[in-house]
Amino acid sequence: MTAQVYVTPTLKAEAKELSFFYGGTAQALRSISLALPDRHATALIGPSGCGKTTFLRCLNRMHDLYPGNRYAGSVVLYPDGINIVDQTIDPIEIRMRVGMVFQKPNPFPTTIYENVAYGLRIRGSITRSDLKAVVEQSLKDAALWPEVKDRLHSLAFNLSGGQQQRLCIARALATGPEMLLFDEPTSALDPTATARIEELVTELKQRITIVIVTHNMQQAARVSDYTAFMYEGELVECDRTEKIFTNPSNKLTEEYVTGRFG
């Protein structure tokens, strides 16, 4: 099925007939063509197993970590037009431009400072004062700075779940990514922490392109500008969020959004 691609906003990335095969043979994504508008948030919704996380992990080549996986089609990154899933492109390059926040907060078992600083350290030499400045700015952007500014060198594990997730966001922001991927970032958090993260995403999307996978339709409605509905590895419909949730064009989308299944 083809998606309705929006022409109006400038695009940050665009999937063109992207297919994905686990272990080379088990097809999980079928010819997905999806546009990701620049500096907007696109939500991916759909029932369990529809392939939304699989699609997300294509965007930063996470599937390369496990042997046997195969991509087909392309995902074009603008403005330079390179194909993210091209095997000749080094995945490290992609991951330096596209960051990810995971479902369960996974800070490194070191200090808060080191968690945020790591991404910058591996990029080459950087002076201590520069590093401090970037770490501080990232923690501010992640709305975590006031809570940790006095204990930057204590262990990240001592933070609460919501704080750890914000730390992971700061870690991803520190490297100045062009696109930020969120894989169900609040499913392991309590409602207060969830609300804070959603606030954060709403702020961040004005500066960075965001793609967020979520099980929670209300969250998609609150946070995203565009929503894509996936089902069984295919993109069923993608449109402005208000339209998807009030007047979807596709019957399947309507059934999912009104809770008739999923």
Next chain:
Amino acid sequence: MNAEAVLKKTVTWRWSSRLPMQMKEKAIESLLLFAALTSVAITIGIVGVLVYESIGFFRQVSLWDFLTDTQWTPLFSEPHYGILPLISGTLVTTAVALAVAVPMGSLIAIYLSEYASRGVRETIKPALELLSAVPTVVYGYFALLFVTPALQALWPALPGFNMLSAGLVIGIMIVPYVSSVSEDAMRAVPVHLREGAFALGATRMQTALRVVFPSALSGITAAYVLGISRAIGETMVVAIAAGMQPTLTWNPLEPAATMTAYIVQVSLGDLPHGSVGYQTIFATGLTLLLMTLVFNLAGHVLKKRYRQIY
């Protein structure tokens, strides 16, 4: 410099140094592969040396004589090259060791997995670890100067060097090994099998003996088999306490030499490199390796089986 400017700097860095980094990654991977391949090189070395020298040996001594002659006297003017005396020494000490280690190890394993409270387990496990940390030469000392005199108090006719003391001490030495592998196998038995027995009114002993033990049998057998392999390869205890006189005997109250003790005996002396006497230690070593290999493989197969069942 503010954060944005810093990031602009690092962005330009990204593109310029990708290639040397990829080469560095490849070089590191090759280095690590080399490290992994040294283990293969060691095996090739072991098999190569043993086979090479044994071939030299078997050019001078027929395989038939080697396997059937009842005397092992390679250093005499009229040499005999029958390996049976050494094998009998190894088998007898191993049998004595198993007679100790199998019941003790199994009982300890059953107790630890079915009965023991946390306090008991916390005391016993370190004690067992300690038992296995003692160097074998110290066990040899213990066998010669404590166990043998103690046994001689019961049987005054016991010779100063005998296979019984050595076997008993080897048995104690491998108890931690047998009990830990058996205990792992028993703990792998799922709780619901035990609960089924308890629900019928069985006591812990009945459950342990009739449900857990049989279910974990392949793992427990693996423990015994691997214990056999350890006992066969043991050197210092027998070299110190069992004597170095190769005799074809099945009586543990007599002194005898095992395959391992013989190799030590020759190494302590002076044998010209390349002589038949020198080559005998490699032929003996090859026999030893083959025996332990068979048991190790059997134990490995059994271990895999019990892991698969659950």
Next chain:
Amino acid sequence: MSLKNDIGKSTDAKLVRRQILRSQLRDRFFAVGGLLVMAVACLVLLALLLQLAYDGIGRVSWQFVSSYPSRFASQAGILSAWIGTILVMILTAATAIPLGIGAAIYLEEYASKNWMTDVIEINIANLAGVPSIVYGLMALGLLVYEFHLGHSFLTAGLTLAMLILPMVIIATREALRAIPPQIREAAYAVGATKWQTVRDHVVPYSMGGILTGMILALSRAVGETAPLITVGALSFIAFLPRSPLTSEFPFISLQWLFDPFTVMPIQMFNWVSRPQDEFHVNAAAAGVILLAMTLAMNGLAIAIRARFRKRIHW
């Protein structure tokens, strides 16, 4: 009172109660039996330690530690033996640790599931079960004669390194495996390469397990006798190897690597094999010191394990 069950047989309650008591008694005997067996094991350990201490501690003295072996038991000492042990251990550690950790990293983080990897893994499992004296035989044929390294420190260090290599690899692999994949994914997601992920995260976080495995393997090597006898350790070494430090350029000498060697367990073995009682006392004293070394290393490993387990929790 009789109980009826569905099959129609009536059971006497008294009989049942007696049966239950009997099996409970048997159960209790069994438990006591288990405790007795464990007590026996502990008693044997205690007897060994006490025997050794009783026989040997009196002999442990500054003179004992600083003298060479001698034909006269009262003058003999372990100087060359304990220095030999330390030097051999340094060589063993320098060889086995980088190779073992490197191999483990390759197998856990880099190797793909093909036949070559399977061969390497089966091979390591087999090597772990080979009797230690076989390593000595291999080193005799290969290192001493084929490579002309002679009966030297270098040979001894390499022999023991080969012996403990499988142990180091297995222990390191387990430690690396304990790191959850989420940590690795987090590192990759910020753009780390495989080596950066391993070097900056996987290995440092599993250091506790790696160190523990390393120290336990080395403590095994300290007590190893058989392979070193085969490789030609002499037990009457009344001299020390040539010093590694020289007074002229380049100030470092590797001559000592090729000098004849002896180690603590061999010295003990030599003394215990003599018929005279005075040498047995020397053997006991050497045993006390050897045991102290081994137990100290084991204790260190356990302490490290406990400390690291407290710091990082998944």
